[in-house]
Amino acid sequence: MNEAHLHMIVNHFPIVGPILGLLVLIGGIFFKNIPIKNTAYFLFIIAAIFAVFSMSTGEGAEKLLKEIPDFNKHLVHEHEELAEKLAIVLYLLGAVSVFGLITNIKNHPKATFFSYAIAVIALVAILFSTKVGTSGGEIRHTEIRNDAINSTNHSKDILSIEHHD
Secondary structure: OOHHHHHHHHOOHHHHHHHHHHHHHHHHHHHOOHHHHHHHHHHHHHHHHHHHHHHHHHHHHHHHHOOOOOOOHHHHHHHHHHHHHHHHHHHHHHHHHHHHHHHHHOOOOOHHHHHHHHHHHHHHHHHHHHHHHHHHHHHHOHHHOHHHHHHHHHHHHHHHHHHHO
């Protein structure tokens, strides 16, 4: 297993984890259930940990990609920049989730405040994660790029012209 393969294995949880965590947290807030909220906090902490692994394997994946003939430096750079921003948000989300756990365990009056604050941070993480996931997918999946639609339409136009002759 090389670093690109390892990166592809670990990079999904920082993207999916905040989505799952937010859904669980919303359930915990709605039902006023501390164990459900704590489960969401654990999901956020795990997502932050996986962000560390994903960031640490990204450089190795990039080095391997540079050997591929159709390597697109711009797409990789864009993905890297977005991933760095997501990582910061996930680290914050993980850290604040630790405080959320502590306030829940100690039955602190600020526990409800932390639930809502964590939900907002998780929402920001989800917004970033969708961009990071898309930009990462575009590196090797040319069919999801915006220019793929234009090239497909261009190919249809050429075929249409050739067919009418």
